[in-house]
Structures are given as structure tokens and as C-alpha cells.
Amino acid sequence: MFRCNIRGQQEALSVLDRAVSSGHIAHAYLFIGPEGVGKRTCAIEFAKALNCQEGSCSRGCQGGIPCGQCPTCRAIADGNFPDVSVVSPSGATIRIEQVREVRRSAGLKAHTSGWRVWVFEDSDKMTEEAANALLRTLEEPPPRSVMVLTTSNPFLVLPTIVSRCQVVRFGHVSLPEINAILTERFDLSDQDRELFASLSGGIPAKAIRLARGEERQARERALDLLRKIGTRDTLEILKISESLAEDRTSLVGYLEMWTSWYRDILILKETGDTGLLLNRDRQEEISGVACENSTDKLISAIQILQEALNALRQNANARLCMDSVLLRLDRLLGDPRRKEN
Ligand SMILES: [Zn+2]
Numbered sequence: 001m002f003r004c005n006i007r008g009q010q011e012a013l014s015v016l017d018r019a020v021s022s023g024h025i026a027h028a029y030l031f032i033g034p035e036g037v038g039k040r041t042c043a044i045e046f047a048k049a050l051n052c053q054e055g056s057c058s059r060g061c062q063g064g065i066p067c068g069q070c071p072t073c074r075a076i077a078d079g080n081f082p083d084v085s086v087v088s089p090s091g092a093t094i095r096i097e098q099v100r101e102v103r104r105s106a107g108l109k110a111h112t113s114g115w116r117v118w119v120f121e122d123s124d125k126m127t128e129e130a131a132n133a134l135l136r137t138l139e140e141p142p143p144r145s146v147m148v149l150t151t152s153n154p155f156l157v158l159p160t161i162v163s164r165c166q167v168v169r170f171g172h173v174s175l176p177e178i179n180a181i182l183t184e185r186f187d188l189s190d191q192d193r194e195l196f197a198s199l200s201g202g203i204p205a206k207a208i209r210l211a212r213g214e215e216r217q218a219r220e221r222a223l224d225l226l227r228k229i230g231t232r233d234t235l236e237i238l239k240i241s242e243s244l245a246e247d248r249t250s251l252v253g254y255l256e257m258w259t260s261w262y263r264d265i266l267i268l269k270e271t272g273d274t275g276l277l278l279n280r281d282r283q284e285e286i287s288g289v290a291c292e293n294s295t296d297k298l299i300s301a302i303q304i305l306q307e308a309l310n311a312l313r314q315n316a317n318a319r320l321c322m323d324s325v326l327l328r329l330d331r332l333l334g335d336p337r338r339k340e341n
């Protein structure tokens, strides 16, 4: 049995469980799923299960439930186990040098008698050279070795690589599961817990960041900036775009928060049901804005944001993308008379 404490990913865990229980371990896996649902954590747990000294199942076959306590499990968790390595993007990409290093060590003898595991995090960020080098390893995999590639953008992974991997799908996590994760880890009021769970969009990592207060400021800023939209003050809007685009990693967060905002306005306008809101703490403001904007405009706003999110995920230029989003939203939602007033 392969089990680990990742919640809400039964489909993925059962694929890995079948592999571990049967001993039929693929040479390469591609973990596909949204950012922040536990793909990397699961890859590490899988590596532990394959190597754990306590983990052999009752029938005596290799692998099992990683104990998390033995020297092997602890070394893997700390990144100190010589036969388990994680390769992450260095800067924006995974470079050819990083893959060469993996190929070099794959050609050497293993340090232990267990399984060698290489985890490639955000494997869609490999340069073309790096991907082609990895492909050569996937075509001639070293014995007792597993490559685990993770990605939230599977369409950016070379098809020839995908075809060499067993695909394992991770999904968004249900609201009750997120609530359970927050209950386990934090001492929150019911109101806060439900707010964070609903804002998380099914992403445990996001719910945890919210509960730690790490996203509170970003959210306040994101919602504050929305008040500038529709003022038709082009210079001010371009300035906002410039300051936001400096930090590409947080842009997706902003776009998602804005999407949840317009979604809430639309939902409230169409259903009048405040129980369906994600931004539950902002009910009053949302109902105020709901009266000012037509359903068509709100749908268009959400479309503009979704297009931008897709473009960013496909490595579009951050500044151009933000200029376009903010100016289009401003034009869409602005009242042409307001600037003169
Ligand atoms: Zn162990």
C-alpha cells in the first residue's frame, strides 16, 4: 500500500498505490495538476515509499507506507538522500546543465540498494535543449530508477516526453477537504476558516497561505487597485501595471483575486444568494457594485482576466499582458463621464 497524508487526491494516490503494491514501477511519471495541490509533496512521499526501511509490506515486497521516521525517510525529507534529487527551475527555466548533471549521476552506480528517484519540478519550464537531453535518459532509463516530472502546464511539455511517462492526474481539492486541512493545522474561527477555504479555489497551498496571513495584504492591495479601474486615468493605470509586472510570480494571484471579485458580483447579481460568494467578508461592497454593472460587462471582465491568466501561464510578457488587462477593464467598466467630473 502506498499512503501519504495528502488530502483529496484519491485518483493520483491509487495509481501510485497500484504501482507500489504490484512492484510495477514505471520509469517515468508525469504528475499533472494545478499549482499548490501537492504534486511535489506526493513525489517526495513516493520516493520515501520506494526506499523506506520500515515500509516493506506484509507480503515482503518492496515499498509501502513511508514511515517518515527512519533515517532514509528523514534524509529524503531533508534533501540529503543521495539517490533522491529534486530538480527545480533555476530562475525561469530548467537548464541543460541541470539535466546533464542528472544524466551524469544516472550513469554512475547508485549509492544505496533502493530506488533512485529524480523529481523535476515544473518540468514545463525546461528549455528545449534540456527537454531533449532528458528525453534521451527517458529512452534509456537506468535500472531501478524513477523520474517524476510535475507540471501545471502539461501542454507545454514536449509530447515525446509525455508519451514516455505514465500520467498521474491531480485535481482541485473539495471544500470539505480544505476545511479539514485548515482545521488540522490552524486554530481559526469558523468564519475565517470558511472564508479562507472558499477563497482558496480548491488549492490547499493557497488556503494555508491565507490562514498564515501571507495573502491578506496582497488581497487587500488587489481589491484596492480595482477601485482605480474605470476611472479612465490611463497614466495612473499604466503606472499600476508597471509596478505589478515587476513581480511576475504574484501576478497570477492578482488576476485570480480579481476574477473571484467579478465572479462574486456576477453571482450576486444573478442569484441574490450571498451564501455563494467567495469574498464573503466583502458582501456589502459587492452588492453595491452589482447594481452598477451589467451582466454582459461582468462576463466580459471575467473573460479578459481568464485570457490574461492563460497568456501568463504560457509565458507571455508580463508587462504587456498587464497593460492590456487593465486598460481593457478600465474601458469596459469605466464611466466615460467620470474623468471630466
Ligand atoms: Zn521510513
Ligand SMILES: [Zn+2]
Residues within 6 Å of the ligand: 001, 021, 057, 058, 059, 060, 061, 062
Ligand atoms: Zn506487497
